[in-house]
Amino acid sequence: MEINANYTSLVAVGDSFTEGMSDRLPDGSYRGWADLLAARMAARTPGFRYANLAVRGKLIGQIVDEQIATAAAMRADVVTLVGGLNDTLRPQCDMGRVRALLEEAVERLAPSCERLVLMRSPGRQGPVLKRFRPRMEELFACVDALAARHGAVVVDLYGAPVLGDQRLWDVDRLHLTGEGHRRVAEAVWQALGHPPEDDWRAPLAPAPAPSWAARRTADVRFARQHLVPWIGRRLTGRSSGDGRPAKRPELLPYEGLSQDV
Secondary structure, eight states, X not given: OOOOOOOOEEEEEESHHHHTTTOBOTTSOBXXXXXXXXXXXHHXXXXXXXXXXXXXXXXXXXXXXXXXXXXXXXXXXXXXXXXXXXXXXXXXXXXXXXXXHHHHHHHHHGGGSSEEEEEEOOOOOSHHHXXXXXXXXXXXXXXXHHHHHHTOEEEESTTOGGGGOGGGBOTTSSSBOHHHHHHHHHHHHHXXXXXXXXXXXXXOOOOOOOOHHHHHXXXXXXXXXXXXXXXXXXXXXXXXXXXXXXXXXXXXXXXOHHHHO
């Protein structure tokens, strides 16, 4: 597949992963892999434009209803689409519907851009996510099939063992740390045909395993601060993104290189 690295615009579509949680900036806002990627692309392309329509907590149906038409109308050179994982983590999930909606999104986006980027999302190990893994892998098989059909690029984050390292995940165990997002940005950068700047798949340096007491303390804090509220939102049909606007709703010249690169 021939890839042109001289892209002039980027639109990112999706949920919390693309919004940038939990790569926090000093002001409390989130940066994330899409912002980092945009900064690097802008540094080599004067007038580079960037939009990020992602909103945390969004299901694939909401992404299709609220983001896809807007993204397609922007006619950006590159569009990234990551969605459906939140659906797989719901107690009740119709995977047939998820696949159909993802197919609709790809069919609408692929003709609107020069390069559509899809992803097999990273996944950490653990008992909470183990039960959802078959759904996740069914979603990723759908991503592979759609990419082959529509000529999209697939970035296989799920197949990178380093992104399962718990040290690259925030205390909520659902979102990557800043280093995790940096590695994702590098992975997409390379997938778009840019020369590698480092090995994003490289394992972290060995570190002593935490003590039993430290692990139990972390488990209790995770359950109290993150797991219980997350389950509560799932059971009541609420979302952390309810009422939240898109991160960067317009395709405008990118600024902010000094803090992002």
